[in-house]
Each structure stands twice: as structure tokens, then as C-alpha cells.
Amino acid sequence: MRKIESSKVSKEKARAALSKPAPLGEDIDLDKYAHSADELPYQDDPSQLPVETREQMTQAGVTLDDSSQRSGTIIQMDHSIIHSLASQEGIEVMGTNQALEKYDWLSDYLWKAVAVDSDKYTAHVELNQSNGYFIRALPGNKTTYPVQACLYLARGKLAQNVHNIIIAEEGSELHIITGCTTSPKGEPGLHLGVSEFYIKPGAKVSFTMIHNWTPEIAVRPRTGIIVEENGLFLSNYVIMKPVRSLQTNPLARCVGDNAVVRFNSILVAPPGSTMDLGSRVILDAEGARTEIISRAITTGGDIIARGYIEGNAPEVKGHLECRGLILKGEGIIQAIPELKGTLAGIDLSHEAAVGKIAEEEVEYLMMRGLTRDEATATIVRGFLRVDIEGLPPQLSLELQRAVKASEKDIM
């Protein structure tokens, strides 16, 4: 009963917001995209997928050949879940639709971290939802290896409207690596992804997302995170491949004492790419802390790197760091750090810098025998290196590998 009622309310709100433009980013005409797709067959063994598909997935951090280093795998292609498997006790991995059928209570988690009427994209996902993933760690359970999720856009001109729900129950630990990618053919497409994270008391979630798009794809993720007391949410976002237009501004709320949120983003914009990426953290409980770090490089594209921290409780602490590097071309980097404090006894700070590679550093490395190109590559690699506190070493390595694989495109 409750489920039906709440669903009715969401639908009404969504309908009212269907033409509400997003406050940021180019307005995407949703009518230009197809919203229904053929049902695709389930794959018992995803390592049998075509090689070019797997290659795209690999570049987004999703490995199918060796699943021994994963606690679970879920793959959505277009609108179908084509594979889903949880390989560890206490970890649940399935399509959102299946999860909503299985668990009556799950509807209580819909649209609590992201408002359904935020903009036309959230409204559209509610009214045309095409699955998404549900990942949950049961109380006290800890993943040894990350769960991997892949959202793959195969058909041209299609809109993927996914709704993901991630729940880390009390005292659990969950590491997720998500790869969002598309067919290498380079057809237009739209990825709308709503992700809602619920971090219960004492739980810890690391969420590493690698985007591997093509120059005709528009992307509008809508992400909300609620962190309860002593919970930790750690986000690593990497985009190093071209994308037509990306705009996202995840919002994390620390509602429990001593909750911690960290956002790290690595953005590389080649010519033709437009990215507007922010991270927002609201510190609403005593002792909550956050750190937002972004590293942006343009080789000709445009990047807006935003950060917003709001402190509304005693003893909260937040730091924001946006660094941008204009490597070549006519690219633009705009850093917009914002801080808001509403009471005494809070500690919020930021630093932002945008510039080119310092010639002095290049010369210094050349004195050690590196060529100009080697010196530049070393400095860029260093710039992109963010040592992420709390990330398992294996994930850290995989992240570094992903960054390294794209280096040649940058230089």
C-alpha cells in the first residue's frame, strides 16, 4: 500500500518537473533520443561478450576475464541487465527493478537522497526508468574485493535512464567500481543516471567511477549521498576520454556525527568536450568532515570545476582544492570553489589554482636527462596523482592504471 502511495506522489512530482531545466549545463533536448530499447539476452559468462565491447569496458575499469578480484558484477546494456552476480556472502547485487520486487521496503529509499523534481532529467528517469543497479552490504559485512558495475550504451541515439541504489548497512564496508561506457562506433546517446547512496552508522563505502564515453554522448548523472554517524563515503571520479557534454553536481549530506565524505575527481577535456563537474557537501552534524579535491586538465575542451561545502554544525571541518592545468589548445578551465558557514567553531578552507606547466619544473627534470616530452609527461602524471586515503591498494593501483592508459591521449 505504502509503496503504491509513495510511487504515485513521485510520479506526480516528476510530471510537474518534466520541463524544468537544470540550473547548470547545456539544456539537452530529450525528444532527440529514443526511450525504449530491445530486451537483450542474459549472459551467463560475460567474458564471451564481443571483444570491442569488452575493450570499452576494460577502459572503464570493468574486468570480465578474471572475476576472482571482484565481489560481484552487474552489467546493464541499454535497458537490460545482461549479467548480475554477487560472489560474496552478505553482499547483494541485482537490477533495481528486481530489487524493488524482492524488497517491499526498498521504495522507502527512492528519491530520498536526490529529489525527484530536481530537474527534467530526474523527472525523466522517474517516468521512463530503465533499470539501474542495486548494491547492498548487509550489516557488518565487508567486501574483500570491489563490486563492479557497468552501464553500457550499445544502441545509437538511445537514452539510458537508470536509477541506482546503494545501501551500506550498519558497520559494513563496500567498495564499488563503476564503469560507464558506450559502443566505440561513436553514435549520439544520452546517459541519465540517478544514484542514491545510503551510508548507515559506521559503514564505509568507496565508489570509484570511470567514464569512458565518445564525442557524441551527453551525460547527466544525478547523485545524492546520505551519510550517518561515523560513516564514510569516498568518491573517485575519473573522466579522461572525450564527451560531448557532461554536467553533474553530486550532493552529499553528513547527517550523523563524525560522518566523513571525500570527493576526488580527475578530469581531462580534449577539444570538443564540455564538462561542468561539481561536488557539494553539507556538514549538518557535529564533527563531520569533508575533503573535495579536483584535478582538471584541458587539451582544448572546457571545464568548470565546482566545489561547495556548507558547515551547519559545531566542530565541522572541510577543505576544497581545485587545481587546473591548461596543457595546450584553446581550452578553458574555470574553478568555482564555494564555502558557506552558518555558525562559529567551524573550519572551512579552499585553494584553487589554474595555470600551465611551470617551465622551471620542466627544465629541472631535463637537467636530470629527461627529454622535454618525458619531463612534461612526468609532471602531468604527478599532477593527476591523488593519493586517496582509505582506498584499498588494489583499487588505487587500478585507478592509476586507468589514468596511465589515457596518458598518450593527453600528450
Next chain:
Amino acid sequence: MLEIKRLSVAVEGKGILHDIDLTIKAGETHVLFGPNGGGKTTLLMAVMGSPKYEVTKGSIVFKGKNIVGLPIDERARLGIGMSLQRPPVVRGVKTSDMVAACIRGQASEENIHKMAEKANLIELMDRELNYGFSGGEIKRSELVQLLAQNPDLALLDEPESGVDLVNIALIGQLINELLQKEHPIRDRRHGGLIITHTGHILDYVNARTGYVMLDGRIICEGDPHEILETIKSKGYEECRKCVR
């Protein structure tokens, strides 16, 4: 090995060095004295090849080849190395990565560890290059990189300034290794040009010739210990008189 002739250098269009003559044979170490702003760093930078230091006149011949106009990295590969007075911070690049890059072919964990141990720099290997380093740590890290690089000619810009007395012996030891002091004189092939403010380094290295540099000119050349004594007792003003 190094022959500088009638060299004039300008920085941003302003003449800094005038008519410098200086020759270092293989196996010899020479030292440069002089007050701040005299042009010592400029001379080393011009030999190393930083494009900001523009050669307006004269030649720099290294191993028989005029290197004026060659890019920095080619000079490095010819066998010139330099430790900087104030090296820049390179964020995200670990000290060990740089040492590995300097060793080139023979970079192994073990080799790097050995190098670091020698310079008492183990804890610094995982840190970002020069980020938050103390004065002494910077000097030692510069020397470790040079040792890894193993240049035939080492240009050392104030390797001992800002270093406490305990560590100065270590610095001296590293420099001597770089300059092959342990070899008998006739076997030494490495040359060195060391800028020193304090002269402390003379207690460790075997310097053959000293120079005083003032207002972009070499105004005095001779036994380094004698020069140091003169500077200590009478100051650089005495050297200036010597010019007239």
C-alpha cells in the same frame, strides 16, 4: 673537459655575465666564491643550458664540443649535471621516481634504496619531490639524484648552505663520491664546479682552483684556501681592490 671563453650572458635582455674565462680539466674541482647577486648561479645555469640565460658572446666547450644552443637534456646526456640552489617543488612526483629516472638503465628498487640509504634519505623517497623538504633535505636529495645520474661534470650550486654541521660531513662525503675523490688523482675523470658561500665545503673536497665572482666578472683566481682566508679576514671589498 670544460672550456669557457669570453662568455657573456644576459637574462631578460640585461647583461649579467661579462667576458668569463674558465677552464676545468678532467679530474679537477674548482670553486666559485662571491657575494649574493654576483652572477654565480647565472654561470652554472648558462653551462647547464637553461634558455632563460642567453649567451650573447663567447663559447662553452664541453668534451671538445661547443654546447651553446644545445637543449638542457642533450647537455645532461653529454655528461653535465647540476644540483640547484633552490629547486622547484614537483607535486605528485616522488623523490624515488626521480632517482629512478636518473639511474635510467639500472633503476631497481635495490639500487634506489642503496642510494637513499647513503644519503640518509629513506623517509624522503616516498614524498613528493622537494615538497616541504628542509634546507638540508633539499641539498641531500639533489646530490642523490646527481649520484644516480653520475655526470662527468658536476655543477653544484651552494650544496652546503642551510645545512647543519652534522650533515655537512655527509654532504662532503656525497660530493666526494660524485667527484671520485677515492680514486688516485691520475684516475679521476670527473670534474666539478662548486659554488660556495661559506667555504665549509673546502674542508672536504679537494679543490684545485678558486674564483671570486663580482658584478658578473671573475675578478680573482687562485688557491681556494687563500682566497677564502682573504674573504674571511678582509671581505669581498678587498677582492674588488685587487681588480683595480
